[in-house]
Amino acid sequence: MTRSATKPDPGHAATPESLRTFLHGLPGVDKVGAEQRAATLATRSIKTTAKRWALDLAVRMVDLTTLEGADTPGKVRALAAKAMRPDPADRSCPPVAAVCVYPSLVPTAVETVRGSGVRVASVATAFPSGQVPLAVKLDDVRAAVAAGADEVDMVIDRGAFLSGRYDEVFHQITEVKAACGDAHLKVILETGELGTYDNVRRASWLAMLAGGDFIKTSTGKVSPAATLPVTLVMLEAVRDFRAATGRQVGVKPAGGIRTAKDAIRYLVLVNETVGDDWLDPAWFRFGASSLLNDLLMQRSKLATGRYAGPDYFTLD
């Protein structure tokens, strides 16, 4: 990367000007070209052994999510049980990566998954809008972490980003990162509100420079949520960021990924954009709720040669 000379050093205070200059100096994204590349990769045909491998990996990458106003401890316990043993009929089925819940339900989730290896992620920072003062966001994060969350999914302030106050967004992310302590920080860009792929690329770099461990497409509350071309642009960003800084950042598409076929398309995208290093739950996740059952259904179809009805798979 020839651009590393102009890269702001995240360890020191970047000036608003240097951040802006850097972000606007990133190569643009051609919309037609990016969408065409994603569409071409979506025609890859993944069969038999490759499909089996991909389905298992996809299960292990799921952040099983419930983010409803009606969530209760009972609902979260059921979700967490499912996360640990997605398919009670098949012991070979791996657990998912994490459960993702609101901060108030973190204690329930932590208690249920304890010792299973399944991690607990919590959205924070006034999810999904992010439109509260920073102090409130930080309290939100501290509460989630104190309750035992392993991972924090924060939302960026899209208003600040779109009005060009990049330094403000940068500052908020660094503060949240500090408040996370050891917890992993996923930064939700809410790409559906950013409007252009150029903005997606800039927001990705901003989040990585500010210390995010993961960049995540969406809250799931805004349409469009995750798409293949948006994820492609974010994968290119983490690839270039690692080449420039040596630090690897994960990617999490979230929202709208409902079928095993969709999930496999994302894995193909990962495979052919950033390669093996990201084909691991530590570096790539799916934020999803209904995806898991379709993955299980396809797993069982591959194993038995026939489809079982939806009643043979558990509700979460």
Next chain:
Amino acid sequence: MAFEYAPAPESRSIVDIRPAYGLFVDGEFVAPADGESFKTVEPATEEVLAEIAVAGPADVDRAVAAARRAYERVWGPMPGAERAKYLFRIARIIQERARELAVLESIDNGKPIRESRDVDIPLVAQWFFYYAGWADKLGYAGFGPDPRPLGVAGQVIPWNFPLLMLAWKIAPALATGNTVVLKPAETTPLTALLFAEICQQAELPPGVVNILTGAGDTGRTLVEHDGIDKVAFTGSTEVGRQIARSVAGTRKRVTLELGGKAANIVFADAALDQAVEGVVNGIFFNQGHVCCAGSRLLVEESVAEDVLDRLKRRMTTLRVGDPLDKNTDVGAINSAEQLARIRALAEIGEQEGAQRWTAPCPLPDRGFWFSPTVFTDVTQAHRIAREEIFGPVLSVLTFRTPDEAVAKANNTPYGLSAGIWTEKGSRILWLADRLRAGVVWANTFNKFDPTSPFGGYQESGYGREGGRHGLEAYLAH
């Protein structure tokens, strides 16, 4: 690689390749007069696919006579709206039999099924639909109130896009009221012969389309035949020159679509990831067997290193192999002869001091294969920067200023196509005005559309195919 894609072959069972094929003359398959034949082989396996008839002078006579009869008695006098019905019918049958055509094309040509399925065959259908629409509107095409057909067209097409080139030739000829005698390339006759069956299925009047198979001699006999009024050729500049010589001083009209050595120009402000994607598509699409392939990459020196890194990384993900595998990106080289030519030019590139880099792709044991290759440190003086390689070989040159980019891009005897990669709209327009190329793509490459004219400058030929302009080649006005 952790994620190994299992083989995902498209089934061959949909195609029914006969052991031997005759010539398609006057609506039926007939044996050649002197009984000669040759074999067509599958480039991916080197296995013989079928025995193909060789049309000799007597067969050319018969076919031209049949085309003349059909022109005078049926097709020429037929109202355009009626001709359109046949063309629409052919277009629909092509869509209905698309998978069969795609599989057969990949088997005979070696191109990946992803391309024959998603590019070639859909375009073939589009070409017939598009020109079907013109058949009853020729008086409004800008060539006078009542433009007339020329008569019988002799058409010779290449092996790189066998059925698509057939469509480029036959659809406008038929729409304008001409009849045709077409010779497909020696190495790729099968889809043209299946197209002959489609003509029968569409109940196209006998003699309107005649397909004569054979090698260069058959083509020469056809082109030099007194009974044809129009020659349309797509292929090498060398053969194009011979054709131009042979028709000089005759009444025959001629269009030639010949070679190219297109420049793909990448500026520092380009969307680099998409530019790299376009460069890959520009040269490795169809194994580089594309006359308008972006075989010269001109990259602004300040980003050359970055672009090359991205390009090489991208090339390592190209999947070379079985053309029928749905995940194959680069298929087989069409023939042993072409493979030898590509190898020879690549060796000359090395001898002349260019740096060769080849994508680390495993190649099958049998068949004709050439790994995607890039040459850097290439200058205008290298043969690989001047001659058409017609294979998956990219020559990389650099430039410092837009003026230098224009000068280098135009410094070629060819002039078929060019590509511009920049996020700056004004620069695209400035450059497009100055590039001496028939097609200039901006932030994309190798995009074809029946409504858009296609053709070259200088040694890339003359005449235009496609769009309203493509009608002119088949109309007297």
